Amino acid sequence: MDFTLKIWRQKDAASRGRFVTYHLEGISPDCSFLEMLDILNDQLVQKGEDPVAFDHDCREGICGACSLYINGRPHGPDDAITTCQLHMRRFRDGDTIVVEPWRAKAFPVIKDLIVDRSAFDKIIQAGGYISVNTGGVPDANTIPIQKEHADIAMDAAACIGCGACVAACKNASAMLFVSAKVSHLSMLPQGKIEAARRVKAMLEEMDRLGFGNCSNTGACEAECPKQISLSHIARLNREYFKAILG
Amino acid sequence: MSVLNAKIPSGPLEQKWSYYRAHQNLVSPANKKKLDVIVVGTGLGGASAAASLGELGFRVKAFCYQDSPRRAHSIAAQGGINAAKNYQNDGDSVYRLFYDTIKGGDYRSREANVYRLAELSGPIIDQCVAQGVPFAREYGGLLENRSFGGALVSRTFYARGQTGQQLLLGAYSAMMRQVHLGTVELYTRHEMLELVVVDGRARGIIARNLVTGAIERFSAHAVVLATGGYGNVFYLSTNAMGSNATAIWRAYKKGALFANPCFTQIHPTCIPVHGEYQSKLTLMSESLRNDGRIWVPRKKEDVEKIRKKLIRARDIPEEDRDYYLERRYPAYGNLVPRDVASRAAKERCDAGFGVNETGLAVFLDLSDSIKRLGKKVIDERYGNLFQIYEKIMDENPWENPMMIYPAVHYTMGGLWVDYELQSTIPGLFVLGEANFSDHGANRLGASALMQGLADGYFILPYTIQNYLADQIKVPRISVQSDEFALAEKQTRERIERLFSVGGKTPSERLHRELGKVMWEYVGMSRTKEGLEKAIQMIRDLRENFWKDVKVTGSNDELNPELEKALRIADFLELGELMARDALHRNESCGGHFREEYQTEEGEAKRNDQDYMYVAAWKFLGDDREPELVKEDLEYEFIEVKARSYK
Ligand SMILES: Cc1cc2nc3c(=O)[nH]c(=O)nc-3n(C[C@H](O)[C@H](O)[C@H](O)COP(=O)(O)OP(=O)(O)OC[C@H]3O[C@@H](n4cnc5c(N)ncnc54)[C@H](O)[C@@H]3O)c2cc1C
Ligand code: SF4
Numbered sequence: 001m002d003f004t005l006k007i008w009r010q011k012d013a014a015s016r017g018r019f020v021t022y023h024l025e026g027i028s029p030d031c032s033f034l035e036m037l038d039i040l041n042d043q044l045v046q047k048g049e050d051p052v053a054f055d056h057d058c059r060e061g062i063c064g065a066c067s068l069y070i071n072g073r074p075h076g077p078d079d080a081i082t083t084c085q086l087h088m089r090r091f092r093d094g095d096t097i098v099v100e101p102w103r104a105k106a107f108p109v110i111k112d113l114i115v116d117r118s119a120f121d122k123i124i125q126a127g128g129y130i131s132v133n134t135g136g137v138p139d140a141n142t143i144p145i146q147k148e149h150a151d152i153a154m155d156a157a158a159c160i161g162c163g164a165c166v167a168a169c170k171n172a173s174a175m176l177f178v179s180a181k182v183s184h185l186s187m188l189p190q191g192k193i194e195a196a197r198r199v200k201a202m203l204e205e206m207d208r209l210g211f212g213n214c215s216n217t218g219a220c221e222a223e224c225p226k227q228i229s230l231s232h233i234a235r236l237n238r239e240y241f242k243a244i245l246g
Numbered sequence: 247m248s249v250l251n252a253k254i255p256s257g258p259l260e261q262k263w264s265y266y267r268a269h270q271n272l273v274s275p276a277n278k279k280k281l282d283v284i285v286v287g288t289g290l291g292g293a294s295a296a297a298s299l300g301e302l303g304f305r306v307k308a309f310c311y312q313d314s315p316r317r318a319h320s321i322a323a324q325g326g327i328n329a330a331k332n333y334q335n336d337g338d339s340v341y342r343l344f345y346d347t348i349k350g351g352d353y354r355s356r357e358a359n360v361y362r363l364a365e366l367s368g369p370i371i372d373q374c375v376a377q378g379v380p381f382a383r384e385y386g387g388l389l390e391n392r393s394f395g396g397a398l399v400s401r402t403f404y405a406r407g408q409t410g411q412q413l414l415l416g417a418y419s420a421m422m423r424q425v426h427l428g429t430v431e432l433y434t435r436h437e438m439l440e441l442v443v444v445d446g447r448a449r450g451i452i453a454r455n456l457v458t459g460a461i462e463r464f465s466a467h468a469v470v471l472a473t474g475g476y477g478n479v480f481y482l483s484t485n486a487m488g489s490n491a492t493a494i495w496r497a498y499k500k501g502a503l504f505a506n507p508c509f510t511q512i513h514p515t516c517i518p519v520h521g522e523y524q525s526k527l528t529l530m531s532e533s534l535r536n537d538g539r540i541w542v543p544r545k546k547e548d549v550e551k552i553r554k555k556l557i558r559a560r561d562i563p564e565e566d567r568d569y570y571l572e573r574r575y576p577a578y579g580n581l582v583p584r585d586v587a588s589r590a591a592k593e594r595c596d597a598g599f600g601v602n603e604t605g606l607a608v609f610l611d612l613s614d615s616i617k618r619l620g621k622k623v624i625d626e627r628y629g630n631l632f633q634i635y636e637k638i639m640d641e642n643p644w645e646n647p648m649m650i651y652p653a654v655h656y657t658m659g660g661l662w663v664d665y666e667l668q669s670t671i672p673g674l675f676v677l678g679e680a681n682f683s684d685h686g687a688n689r690l691g692a693s694a695l696m697q698g699l700a701d702g703y704f705i706l707p708y709t710i711q712n713y714l715a716d717q718i719k720v721p722r723i724s725v726q727s728d729e730f731a732l733a734e735k736q737t738r739e740r741i742e743r744l745f746s747v748g749g750k751t752p753s754e755r756l757h758r759e760l761g762k763v764m765w766e767y768v769g770m771s772r773t774k775e776g777l778e779k780a781i782q783m784i785r786d787l788r789e790n791f792w793k794d795v796k797v798t799g800s801n802d803e804l805n806p807e808l809e810k811a812l813r814i815a816d817f818l819e820l821g822e823l824m825a826r827d828a829l830h831r832n833e834s835c836g837g838h839f840r841e842e843y844q845t846e847e848g849e850a851k852r853n854d855q856d857y858m859y860v861a862a863w864k865f866l867g868d869d870r871e872p873e874l875v876k877e878d879l880e881y882e883f884i885e886v887k888a889r890s891y892k
C-alpha cells in the first residue's frame with residue numbers, strides 16, 4: 001500500500017511547528033501504524049534526516065504512551081483502540097494521512113508528536129489514591145465487595161492515562177481521566193473513607209494545571225480507547241456535591 | 247563451599263525470614279531522613295520499593311525512562327499474581343507454593359529465597375486490596391482465583407486480563423502519594439547510563455535527561471536497580487520497545503556479578519511472527535490455558551489444507567486433532583509449565599504440523615469453554631485478550647481458535663543478589679526481573695508480579711536498613727568527587743563515540759540482526775556448535791555496529807535514535823555473555839535446553855552432579871573473558887527429583 005503522510009514536525013517546545021509531507025510505498029496492510037512510522041524513520045535515518053519523534057512503549061494498548069491525532073481523531077479512525085493497535089489495513093491504498101500531536105494547553109509539545117503529559121501525574125499526586133502505608137492491613141477477604149461494584153471499579157480503573165480524552169475535548173478538560181480515578185476508588189469501601197477529600201483535591205489540581213471545564217459534549221467518551229464511560233463523570237459530580245455539601 | 251556468600255540466615259526454613267528480621271539492624275526514624283536512596287525503575291519492583299521507603303521516611307529519588315512512572319512494563323502483565331491464600335480450600339499452602347516454584351525452576355533456585363517469597367505472597371494480596379486494586383470477585387463478594395501452569399491448585403488472583411496494570415497502578419499511586427508528601431522525588435524521562443562507585447560502594451548514577459539531553463549526576467547512600475528484564479536482546483519479544491539492559495549491564499561492568507544470563511523464558515502462547523517489519527510480539531496470557539486446549543491436526547493432509555485456508559480448524563473432527571500436551575502430560579495437561587509447553591509446540595512444528603503459512607503456529611482453542619460457560623463468562627475473563635488478538639491478526643477468535651507460537655518473554659537471569667537482595671557491590675540492591683533470584687531456570691506463570699512486589703514492599707525496605715544502619719554518619723554524598731566526574735566523562739565519551747561512527751545503518755536494523763542470531767542459536771534449543779558460532783557472530787555484529795551505525799541528531803535534544811543506539815550497544819555485549827553461559831552449562835534445565843542433553847522422550851536432562859550451582863559472571867575487561875564464579879545450591883529441605891509433569 002502507498003500513503004502520503006502529513007506529519008507535524010516541531011524541533012522543540014520553543015520552536016514553531018509545521019506539517020511536512022512524506023510518501024511511503026509498499027507498506028503491508030498487516031503493518032501497524034507505528035511500524036509504518038518505523039519504516040518512515042528507517043528511511044529518514046538512512047538519508048541522514050531527523051526521524052519523527054513519537055511516544056510509544058508497550059505497543060499493545062496498555063501503557064498509554066502512544067498518542068497521535070490521526071486524521072482528526074485521537075488514536076485514529078477505529079473506536080476503542082490505541083494508536084499502537086491500529087493497523088494499516090484500516091486505510092485505503094493511496095490515502096493521505098494527517099498526523100498531529102495531542103493539542104491542549106496543559107500538554108505542551110516537547111518535540112514533533114511528543115507532548116508533556118506530566119500534568120496527569122500531578123493530578124494523581126493530589127489525591128488519586130487510598131492513603132495506606134505498606135504493612136498492617138487486614139486480610140484481603142475481610143473486605144467483601146459486591147461483584148457489581150468491583151466490576152464498575154474495574155471498568156473505571158482500566159484508564160491508561162493516555163490523554164485522548166483531553167485531546168478530543170474542545171475545552172481540553174481532563175474530566176474523564178479524573179472521573180475514572182474518582183469513580184474507581186469511590187466504588188470500593190476502602191476508597192470511600194477519603195472520597196470527599198480526594199474529589200476536591202483532584203479537581204482543584206486539574207483546574208490549577210490549566211485543563212478546561214467539562215461541558216458534557218461526550219467527545220472524550222467517544223475517543224477513549226478504553227471506553228471509559230460518561231457515567232463516571234456523573235458519579236464524580238455526585239461525589240463532588242456530596243463533598244462540598246457534606 | 248561456595249565462593250559467593252548468599253548470607254542465608256540459619257535455622258529452619260520457616261523461621262529464616264522472621265529470624266533475619268528479629269536480628270537485623272534498623273535505622274531510627276530521625277536518621278532515616280538523612281539517608282538518600284536512588285531507585286531506578288518504577289515498575290512493580292521499583293514503585294513498591296520507592297513508596298515503602300518513602301513511607302518509612304527515607305529520601306528517595308525515583309527514575310524511569312517513560313514520561314510517567316505508570317507506564318513501566320509491569321503495566322502489560324495480563325494473567326495474574328500467585329498467592330498461597332488457600333481461599334479456594336483446594337489444599338494450597340506456603341509450602342506448596344514454595345515447592346511448586348522450586349520444582350518449576352528445575353531445582354536451580356535458592357530454597358531460602360523461594361520460601362520467603364511464598365510466605366510473603368499472602369500479605370501482597372492484602373496490601374493490594376487495601377490500596378483499592380479491583381481484583382476479580384465472586385458473587386459472594388470474596389476474591390476469585392484461576393489456575394496457572396505448573397500448579398494443581400487455583401492460587402492466581404487477577405483483574406480481568408489487566409492484572410499488571412492494576413497492581414502497578416496501586417504501587418504507582420502509593421508512590422505518587424509519597425511524591426505529594428515530599429519523600430519521593432520523581433525523575434521521569436531520565437535514563438540511567440552509568441553507575442557510580444565510590445570507595446567500593448554504590449553511591450550514585452549518571453542519567454541522561456531524555457528531553458534536554460543533559461548528562462546529570464545523582465548521588466545517594468544506596469542505589470536500587472529495578473529496571474526490568476533484558477528479553478529485548480532477542481529484538482522480538484513481549485517486552486516494551488524501550489525495555490533495556492543498560493542499567494544492569496553498566497553495573498556488571500562496574501563489578502556486580504551477572505547470574506545465569508542464559509536462563510530465558512520462552513512463553514508458549516504468543517501471537518506468531520508475521521512480517522519482516524514487525525517490531526514486537528504480543529502475549530496471549532497463560533491464563534487462557536485454563537479454559538483453552540492446545541492442538542495441531544493429527545494428519546499432514548489437514549495441515550496442508552489449513553495452511554492453504556481450504557478448511558478451518560473447526561472443520562477438523564475431534565479424532566483428527568492431536569491435543570499433544572494432554573497426550574504427553576496427562577497429569578498437568580494444558581497447564582504444564584511454560585518451558586515444557588514451548589518445547590512441545592516447537593517439536594510439533596518442527597515435525598511439520600504447524601498451522602499457518604510459516605509453519606510456526608499451533609491452535610489455542612477455547613471453543614469447548616465458550617460452549618460450556620457461554621460467551622459472557624469468557625468475555626469477562628479474557629475479553630481484552632480477544633480484542634488484542636483480533637486487532638493484530640484480523641481474525642475473529644470467537645469463531646476460530648487462536649494461532650499461537652512461543653516467543654521470548656522473561657529473563658530469569660540478572661544481577662546476582664544475596665538473601666538481602668544486595669549485589670556484589672555493597673550498597674547496590676537489585677529488585678524484580680532485573681535480579682536473578684527465585685525463579686531458577688524457569689519461572690512459573692503469575693510469579694513475577696509476586697516477586698516484584700515481595701521485593702519492593704516487603705523485603706528491600708527491611709534489608710536495605712541492615713546496610714544503611716552503619717551509614718548514618720555518612721553525610722549526603724557529594725556529586726563533585728572524581729568518581730562522579732569520571733563516570734560522567736565515560737558516559738559522554740560513549741555518546742560521542744556513537745555519533746562519530748558516521749556509518750550508514752540505522753541501529754534498529756543491527757538490533758534485528760542480533761535478534762536473529764540470538765533466536766536461532768541462543769533461543770529455545772541450543773547446541774555446542776550453535777553457541778560457539780553465535781559467540782563469533784555476535785562479536786562480528788558488534789564490530790560492524792561500531793563501524794557502520796548511523797545515529798542522527800545530537801546529544802543536546804530529545805533523540806530517540808541515540809537512546810536506541812545506546813541500548814543496542816549494551817545488548818550486543820550482553821548477547822555474547824548469554825551465549826557463553828549457555829555454552830558452559832552442559833545440561834538441560836528449565837528454559838535452558840541443550841539438544842545434547844535430553845532424555846529419550848525429549849525432556850530436559852539435568853546434571854545435578856556438575857551444575858547444581860548459580861553461574862555468576864564477573865567482568866574483567868572488554869578484551870578479556872569474564873570469570874565464572876559459582877554459588878553452589880544446597881537443598882536442605884526438599885528432595886531434588888527429576889521434574890515430571892506426566
Ligand atoms: C506481556 C507480559 C505479560 C506478563 N504477564 C505476567 C503475569 O500475568 N503474571 C506475572 O507474574 N508476570 C507477568 N509478566 C512478567 C512481569 O510483568 C515482569 O517480570 C515484571 O512486571 C517486571 O517488573 P519490574 O518492576 O522488574 O520491571 P518493569 O516493570 O519492566 O519496570 C522497569 C522500570 O525500569 C525503568 N528503566 C529501565 N531501564 C532504565 C534505565 N536505564 N534508566 C532508567 N530507568 C530505567 C523503566 O522506565 C521502568 O520504570 C508479564 C510480562 C510481560 C512482558
Ligand atoms: S479516560 Fe480514556 S482517553 Fe482519557 S486518559 Fe483514560 S484511557 Fe485515555
Ligand code: FES
Pocket residue numbers: 055056057058059060061062063064065066082083084085
Ligand atoms: S504503546 Fe503502549 S498503549 Fe500504545
